[in-house]
Amino acid sequence: LNVSQQNACWHLYLCKYALFSPPQKSMRMFPTFQVKIFGMDPMADYMLLMDFLPVDDKRYRYAFHSSSWLVAGKADPATPGRVHYHPDSPAKGAQWMKQIVSFDKLKLTNNLLDDNGHIILNSMHRYQPRFHVVYVDPRKDSEKYAEENYKTFVFEETRFTAVTAYQNHRITQLKIASNPFAKGFRDCDPEDWPRNHR
């Protein structure tokens, strides 16, 4: 079993990944976490899921003058460690491998009381997304094999800082340029973006 992460632009982002109470009580991840999977048994069932680990025990703040993140103290109490199952789970290996798997329904929130099953994060903290593949073992005593039926993949380039508002104007512009839902804020052709924002 092998997995490659498909989104090349992660390192550019300090993400507005968090937030809000009703009506907008959560946000999708953007860019979306996407993987290409190899080596599954085409006929077997698998569950695909993601979770998020704190990268460290720190809280951060953004230093505007130096355009960098600084440690601002100890982390806030950890949020509930929820898990997001890909909504197509369970599905056959053949189905998962057929095309890139996209976690575009995954939503993040900072609302500790969230009851929609969204991933809860602390703003101004750093997180490492993790991707898990669970083989659905048809044997009756499958609990015994839980360990070997479970594989975890970590792509360090997908680490990010959760925020409730963007701290860096270039990130804002990059999101506006690349997220179709933010098209209303574009002031030029997104094709030209890498050139005229260098």
Place this chain on the structure above:
Amino acid sequence: LNVSQQNACWHLYLCKYALFSPPQKSMRMFPTFQVKIFGMDPMADYMLLMDFLPVDDKRYRYAFHSSSWLVAGKADPATPGRVHYHPDSPAKGAQWMKQIVSFDKLKLTNNLLDDNGHIILNSMHRYQPRFHVVYVDPRKDSEKYAEENYKTFVFEETRFTAVTAYQNHRITQLKIASNPFAKGFRDCDPEDWPRNHR
């Protein structure tokens, strides 16, 4: 195994169940075919599907002055007999029985060249929707039991005439009043509709 059809207003409809070429090459069924299912094995897998049979070998036309459908000759050549699988298929009996099953993704077209897998019908012809339940037999020689693993349910009240344009103003008004996507054509509160259109 037992099934009840959940939509009470079928008999009122001569349906604009058909048509068009791109960009609008098909239409949903409205009202949606919905069923409540009883008596499945909660732990077994089932596929749910629908198809449409011609009610007779006739073509119809609408007589405006008498507000009724008249036979207008022999049926056109039959369209490809396609099938629509409920997109949640396969799923466990417990899942299907938990709530009303709604075929709201089913789409109809009159385009014989349709390559989206939509149901193809002849306009001005009458059809009988059918609902099928297929038990996914885990036995290796399951083909042998195909017959007994397959149940069909027919609700005669769901018969309709496919059209490309409504032939009756009261049908148009009823659709406008009851379909949320037609709200733009309402000229009064839909709650008042049964009263002020009697």
Place this chain on the structure above:
DNA sequence: CCCTTTTCACCTAGGTGGTAAGAT
């Protein structure tokens, strides 16, 4: 002062019937 929440206009994406033009 720094961060969070609310509300908003503006998008994406797609399902309606009206209407006028097209086809037979």
Place this chain on the structure above:
DNA sequence: ATCTTACCACCTAGGTGAAAAGGG
């Protein structure tokens, strides 16, 4: 004359960042 198609405004439903207001 009758039916079909193309295009349209107008909805549903929901995802954006901006800006202003709120909170410690």
